[in-house]
Amino acid sequence: MNQMESSIQYNYEYEEDEYMIQEDEWDRDMLLDPAWEKQQRKTFTAWCNSHLRKAGTQIENIEEDFRNGLKLMLLLEVISGERLPKPDRGKMRFHKIANVNKALDFIASKGVKLVSIGAEEIVDGNVKMTLGMIWTIILRFAIQDISVEETSAKEGLLLCWKDGLALCALIHRHRPDLIDYSKLTKDDPLGNLNLAMDVAEKHLDIPKMLDAEDIVNTPKPDERAIMTYVSCFYHAFAGAEQAETAANRICKVLAVNQENERMMEEYERLLLEWIRRTIPWLENRTPERTMQTMQKKLEDFRDYRRKHKPPKVQEKCQLEINFNTLQTKLRISNRPAFMPSEGKMVSDIASALQRLEQAEKGYEEWLLNEIRRLERLEHLAEKFRQKAGSHETWAYGKEQILQQKDYESASLTDIRALLRKHEAFESDLAAHQDRVEQIAAIAQELNELDYHDAASVNDRCQKICDQWDRLGTITQKRREALERTEKLLETIDQLHLEFAKRAAPFNNWMEGAMEDLQDMFIVHSVEEIQSLITAHEQFKATLHEADGERQAILSIHNEVEKVIQSYSLRISSNNPYSTLSLDEIRAKWDKVKQLVPLRDQSLQEELARQHSNERLRRQFAAQANVIGPWIQNKMEEISRSSVEMTGPLEDQMNQLKQHEHNIINYKSNIDKLEGDHQVIQEALVFDNKHTNYTMEHIRVGWELLLTTIARTINEIENQILTRDAKGITQEQMNEFRASFNHFDRKKNGLMDHDDFRACLISMGYDLGEAEFARIMSLVDPNGQGTVSFQSFIDFMTRETADTDTAEQVIASFRILASDKAYILAEELRRELPSEQAQYCIKRMPPYRGPGAVPGALDYTSFSSALYGESDL
Secondary structure, eight states: OOHHHHTOOEEEOOOHHHHHHHHHHTTSOSSOOHHHHHHHHHHHHHHHHHHHGGGTOOOSSHHHHTTTSHHHHHHHHHHHOOOOOOOOOOOSHHHHHHHHHHHHHHHHHTTOOOOSOOHHHHHTTOHHHHHHHHHHHHIIIIITTEEETTBOHHHHHTSSOTTSHHHHHHHHHHOTTTOOGGGOOTTOHHHHHHHHHHHHHHHSOOOOOSOHHHHHHSSSOOHHHHHHHHHHHHHHHHHHHHHHHHHHHHHHHHHHHHHHHHHHHHHHTSSHHHHHHHHHHHHOOOOOSSHHHHHHHHHHHHHIIIIIHHHHHHHHHHHHHHHHHHHHHHHHTTOOOOOOOTTOSHHHHHHHHHHHHHHHHHHHHHHHHHHHHHHHHHHHHHHHHHHHHHHHHHHTTHHHHHTOOGGGSOOHHHHHHHHHHHHHHHHHHHHTHHHHHHHHHHHHHHHHTTOTTHHHHHHHHHHHHHHHHHHHHHHHHHHHHHHHHHTTOOOOOHHHHHHHHHHHHHHHHHHHHHHHHTOOOOOOSHHHHHHHHHHHHHHHHTHHHHHHHHHHHHHHHHHHHHHHHHTTOOSOSSOTTOOOOHHHHHHHHHHHHHHHHHHHHHHHHHHHHHHHHHHHHHHHHHHHHHHHHHHHHHHHHHHHHHHHOOSOHHHHHHHHHHHHHHHHHTHHHHHHHHHHHHHHHHTTOOOOTTOSOOHHHHHHHHHHHHHHHHHHHHHHHHHHHHHHHHTOOHHHHHHHHHHHHHHOTTOSSEEEHHHHHHHHHHTTOOOOHHHHHHHHHHHOTTOOSEEEHHHHHHHHHHTTOOOOOHHHHHHHHHHHTTTOSSBOHHHHHHHSOHHHHHHHHHHOOBOOSTTOOTTOBOHHHHHHHHTTSSOO
16 A cells, blocks of 8 residues: 555544634635635535435525525435424425524524524525534535644645645545556646546546536645545445445354354264165065075175275264364354254264164174074985985885786796795885984974975975885885785795894995985084094994994805705895895995095094184184283273363363374284184184184274274363463363362262352352252253263353344444344345355345335344344
8 A cells, every 4th residue: 555545544523613613714705716616516416416306305506506495404404313393394484494593593503603604694595604604514515524634634634635635545545446546647747637526426426516627627635525535435435344344244144154054064964864774674574595696695794894984973973072162162252052953963863873783783693594594404305315316316216116016927946036036025114114204303493493495305205205104115015916926936045034133234235324424514613523533433433343244245145156056946146035146235235345535534623624613713712811901901091181180271282182192003913913804704604612802892992982982082172272261361261170170079070050059169159059950051961961071161161252243233233234134135246245145145035124124134133143143
């Protein structure tokens, strides 16, 4: 700002005596200088019209239009804002004199000494007296309170104006957007004056009261015309400075409110929607039919645990921090507390997270149970297929054989052979009874466990049972036929019979042994596999006895061969009582001997796997039994520190930050434990007798520890914010903490109502029930029955806070509205930054009071609503 601009600044002063002296100068000459009179006529007429147009009228001839006193009284009412006595509407001379006298009396009542001005001269149209009277009015109402730096109003308003630079500098000082002062030159006074007057008339609503040519060409321009015109600039710019101050206050208040609303909106949209979407997924218990699809579900659940949930837990912690910070800011700025919409309180979010964790636990247990069920189903289904296949192989063709009529053409020997063969078949049939019952039992269990292919199992089982019933029936019929024929036939070869009787059970034993040696097994501990190994060793101990039976059966066959050869019998050596051959017995025996070491190998491999699983259990337990107590100890340390810490809040913050640093550094132990836990789960190890800690326990404890340290740090931050905002000294804060801790009997960071009452009484409060109830509504607005340290500090400092009020904001809006009870959108856009202006326009209700115009906005209701004093 250059020297010319800096010298043109306005201040309010009262210099009445100096102006009154100038009235004496008016009587020196009865006639005005013609040039001055011309300037005064134009200037004073324009000045009067700038005010009269507010009342919807104007004057054309200054000495004629004021003669009846009516427009003179109206002019005084407009410029003073006061009501004058009721004018006389008569047209007689005495009516006009009475009106002029009322105007002159009103001027005199403002402390103005009227010199040589009579009502008769005004009524007669005396130019000198009329101009003198108007000058007196201008002095009193437009110039009296003006001073320019250390000069008087007259000296300030008569600064050098002839070259036009002063007027341009005055406009540029307050409205630099209207004139580029750097482009002006002193050598063009006429251009400078016309530029200033045109800009003032167009943009500042100041009428063109002077002619630039008269100012430039007159050696000494009329002082009164110059002072009148320049005083208009003072009034125009003085109002602008008030509006700027008011706008700054409103912008400050609105900026705080906008930031608070942004935090409210951010709080409303956090976390809950994700929880509502996730819980139905976790509560879906639709079973799958195959192990592969269930494993996929388990992998999806692990991805959710590793990738999707941890950010949401952090988000919940951040949400609590934002909520506490927002409430603190609202208290500091004297705004009402933020109440989230229904179902979105911090407690609601905590409850939702608890429901989520319960759903997670139930979902994981269901997944693991389903996997176990499917494992069991696959094992049973394979066992069913093996036994059913073995039985179907055995039963294949039996019906056709039993239905043959071969005994009708057989010899006695053949008949006896057929009978013995049939007896051997019955033994075999009886031996297979257990197998059929096992097949039926397995099928029933598959149905009870909801096996996905139960229909085909049932169909196959039914066919086996139907066939078994038919075999029993036709077997009985064949025996009856053979026994009838036996009475006719006598020869039976005892050796063949004995062979058949011993070979069939032995064959059944070998088939059972092969089934057992190939049977699948599922174990979950070293003890279980050791039990299977023991049983297998017991089986191997019976092999010697079985081999003896085998040798005995072979010797029977050899004896048959020997008898045939010894007696040169001409019969076949084939045993008519048995379908078993020596080759078949040898092949099955060899198969049993091959399966025994294979069974040994599979059992030993499973034993090694169970030992490996046991090592994994012990490794996990060793870490979990350290990490679990560490988390608990840290929780207790933080809990104690939040109650017992003393000293400056910054030192307390540093202690908590150190706790937080130690906790964050410990995260690698949690990650390592997570890795071991995943290895255990991939190995399908679901129990661990070496520790009471599960990974879920560790996760929940770790997440609670992170939340607790973050919440405790946030409480100290809010205490610092409150201390700085309220001007609380560290000594006061220590006293508050000492008082709070003294009456915190439970040492849990909270006082109940009785403790708080005792604390207030000890501090000198005279508490009645009504007063105590009022205080409790401030420190415990939610009615939880306790008072936190933050609420205690807010109460202790609430009365001394220096904050904005609704009344201050309303007063600021009234200035912008030019003292109207309402404000228009264009006025807000003109006085406020565009963002704050649009914020007000969007939220202000329509004004419906007296004098309302289209588009009027109610800034009073809007300001009250900012401070919670009304509903907007």
